[in-house]
Amino acid sequence: MKKVVQLVAQRAGITESQAETAVRTVASFLKDRLPPGIAGQVDKYLEDDAEGDNVGKKSDDGLGGLGNKISGAFGPK
Known part of the structure:
Protein backbone atom coordinates (compact mmCIF):
# COMPACT_ATOMS: atom_id res chain seq x y z
CA MET A 1 0.00 0.00 0.00
CA LYS A 2 2.99 2.26 0.52
CA LYS A 3 3.40 3.14 -3.16
CA PHE A 29 -15.73 1.55 -0.02
CA LEU A 30 -14.78 -0.74 -2.91
CA LYS A 31 -14.70 -3.89 -0.77
CA ASP A 32 -18.19 -3.13 0.56
CA ARG A 33 -19.60 -2.82 -2.96
CA LEU A 34 -17.71 -5.43 -4.98
CA PRO A 35 -18.67 -9.11 -5.15
CA PRO A 36 -16.89 -11.10 -2.40
CA GLY A 37 -14.54 -12.87 -4.81
CA ILE A 38 -13.31 -9.59 -6.20
CA ALA A 39 -13.46 -7.60 -2.96
CA GLY A 40 -10.68 -9.74 -1.48
CA GLN A 41 -8.48 -8.77 -4.40
CA VAL A 42 -8.46 -5.14 -3.24
CA ASP A 43 -6.45 -6.08 -0.15
CA LYS A 44 -4.26 -8.42 -2.19
CA TYR A 45 -3.48 -5.65 -4.65
CA LEU A 46 -2.53 -3.27 -1.84
CA GLU A 47 -0.47 -5.98 -0.08
CA ASP A 48 1.35 -6.83 -3.32
CA ASP A 49 2.19 -3.15 -3.67
CA ALA A 50 4.29 -3.43 -0.52
CA GLU A 51 6.33 -6.24 -2.12
CA GLY A 52 6.90 -4.69 -5.52
CA ASP A 53 6.05 -1.81 -7.77
CA ASN A 54 2.56 -2.72 -8.98
CA VAL A 55 1.34 0.85 -9.18
CA GLY A 56 0.82 1.99 -12.71
CA LYS A 57 1.71 -1.32 -14.33
CA LYS A 58 0.14 -1.62 -17.74
CA SER A 59 0.16 -5.43 -17.79
CA ASP A 60 -2.85 -7.49 -16.76
CA ASP A 61 -3.17 -7.49 -12.98
CA GLY A 62 -5.19 -10.71 -12.82
CA LEU A 63 -8.40 -8.75 -12.33
CA GLY A 64 -9.07 -7.90 -15.93
CA GLY A 65 -7.26 -4.61 -15.42
CA LEU A 66 -9.31 -3.57 -12.36
CA GLY A 67 -6.23 -2.79 -10.29
CA ASN A 68 -4.84 -0.62 -13.06
CA LYS A 69 -8.17 1.19 -13.35
CA ILE A 70 -8.27 1.81 -9.60
CA SER A 71 -4.75 3.20 -9.51
CA GLY A 72 -5.52 5.20 -12.66
CA ALA A 73 -8.39 6.87 -10.84
CA PHE A 74 -5.80 8.90 -8.95
CA GLY A 75 -4.69 10.62 -12.13
CA PRO A 76 -2.20 10.04 -14.92
CA LYS A 77 1.33 8.97 -14.11
Missing part, protein backbone atom coordinates in the same frame (compact mmCIF):
# COMPACT_ATOMS: atom_id res chain seq x y z
CA VAL A 4 -0.31 3.92 -3.58
CA VAL A 5 -0.22 6.12 -0.46
CA GLN A 6 2.85 7.96 -1.76
CA LEU A 7 1.23 8.42 -5.16
CA VAL A 8 -1.97 9.83 -3.66
CA ALA A 9 -0.01 12.12 -1.33
CA GLN A 10 2.10 13.44 -4.18
CA ARG A 11 -0.73 13.98 -6.66
CA ALA A 12 -3.21 15.39 -4.15
CA GLY A 13 -0.64 17.54 -2.37
CA ILE A 14 -1.47 16.05 1.04
CA THR A 15 0.55 14.33 3.77
CA GLU A 16 1.17 10.59 3.62
CA SER A 17 -0.94 10.19 6.76
CA GLN A 18 -3.87 11.90 5.04
CA ALA A 19 -3.27 9.87 1.89
CA GLU A 20 -3.25 6.61 3.86
CA THR A 21 -6.62 7.53 5.35
CA ALA A 22 -7.93 8.26 1.86
CA VAL A 23 -6.59 4.99 0.41
CA ARG A 24 -8.03 2.94 3.28
CA THR A 25 -11.38 4.73 2.88
CA VAL A 26 -11.52 4.06 -0.87
CA ALA A 27 -10.43 0.43 -0.38
CA SER A 28 -13.14 -0.08 2.23
Whole structure:
Protein backbone atom coordinates (compact mmCIF):
# COMPACT_ATOMS: atom_id res chain seq x y z
CA MET A 1 0.00 0.00 0.00
CA LYS A 2 2.99 2.26 0.52
CA LYS A 3 3.40 3.14 -3.16
CA VAL A 4 -0.31 3.92 -3.58
CA VAL A 5 -0.22 6.12 -0.46
CA GLN A 6 2.85 7.96 -1.76
CA LEU A 7 1.23 8.42 -5.16
CA VAL A 8 -1.97 9.83 -3.66
CA ALA A 9 -0.01 12.12 -1.33
CA GLN A 10 2.10 13.44 -4.18
CA ARG A 11 -0.73 13.98 -6.66
CA ALA A 12 -3.21 15.39 -4.15
CA GLY A 13 -0.64 17.54 -2.37
CA ILE A 14 -1.47 16.05 1.04
CA THR A 15 0.55 14.33 3.77
CA GLU A 16 1.17 10.59 3.62
CA SER A 17 -0.94 10.19 6.76
CA GLN A 18 -3.87 11.90 5.04
CA ALA A 19 -3.27 9.87 1.89
CA GLU A 20 -3.25 6.61 3.86
CA THR A 21 -6.62 7.53 5.35
CA ALA A 22 -7.93 8.26 1.86
CA VAL A 23 -6.59 4.99 0.41
CA ARG A 24 -8.03 2.94 3.28
CA THR A 25 -11.38 4.73 2.88
CA VAL A 26 -11.52 4.06 -0.87
CA ALA A 27 -10.43 0.43 -0.38
CA SER A 28 -13.14 -0.08 2.23
CA PHE A 29 -15.73 1.55 -0.02
CA LEU A 30 -14.78 -0.74 -2.91
CA LYS A 31 -14.70 -3.89 -0.77
CA ASP A 32 -18.19 -3.13 0.56
CA ARG A 33 -19.60 -2.82 -2.96
CA LEU A 34 -17.71 -5.43 -4.98
CA PRO A 35 -18.67 -9.11 -5.15
CA PRO A 36 -16.89 -11.10 -2.40
CA GLY A 37 -14.54 -12.87 -4.81
CA ILE A 38 -13.31 -9.59 -6.20
CA ALA A 39 -13.46 -7.60 -2.96
CA GLY A 40 -10.68 -9.74 -1.48
CA GLN A 41 -8.48 -8.77 -4.40
CA VAL A 42 -8.46 -5.14 -3.24
CA ASP A 43 -6.45 -6.08 -0.15
CA LYS A 44 -4.26 -8.42 -2.19
CA TYR A 45 -3.48 -5.65 -4.65
CA LEU A 46 -2.53 -3.27 -1.84
CA GLU A 47 -0.47 -5.98 -0.08
CA ASP A 48 1.35 -6.83 -3.32
CA ASP A 49 2.19 -3.15 -3.67
CA ALA A 50 4.29 -3.43 -0.52
CA GLU A 51 6.33 -6.24 -2.12
CA GLY A 52 6.90 -4.69 -5.52
CA ASP A 53 6.05 -1.81 -7.77
CA ASN A 54 2.56 -2.72 -8.98
CA VAL A 55 1.34 0.85 -9.18
CA GLY A 56 0.82 1.99 -12.71
CA LYS A 57 1.71 -1.32 -14.33
CA LYS A 58 0.14 -1.62 -17.74
CA SER A 59 0.16 -5.43 -17.79
CA ASP A 60 -2.85 -7.49 -16.76
CA ASP A 61 -3.17 -7.49 -12.98
CA GLY A 62 -5.19 -10.71 -12.82
CA LEU A 63 -8.40 -8.75 -12.33
CA GLY A 64 -9.07 -7.90 -15.93
CA GLY A 65 -7.26 -4.61 -15.42
CA LEU A 66 -9.31 -3.57 -12.36
CA GLY A 67 -6.23 -2.79 -10.29
CA ASN A 68 -4.84 -0.62 -13.06
CA LYS A 69 -8.17 1.19 -13.35
CA ILE A 70 -8.27 1.81 -9.60
CA SER A 71 -4.75 3.20 -9.51
CA GLY A 72 -5.52 5.20 -12.66
CA ALA A 73 -8.39 6.87 -10.84
CA PHE A 74 -5.80 8.90 -8.95
CA GLY A 75 -4.69 10.62 -12.13
CA PRO A 76 -2.20 10.04 -14.92
CA LYS A 77 1.33 8.97 -14.11
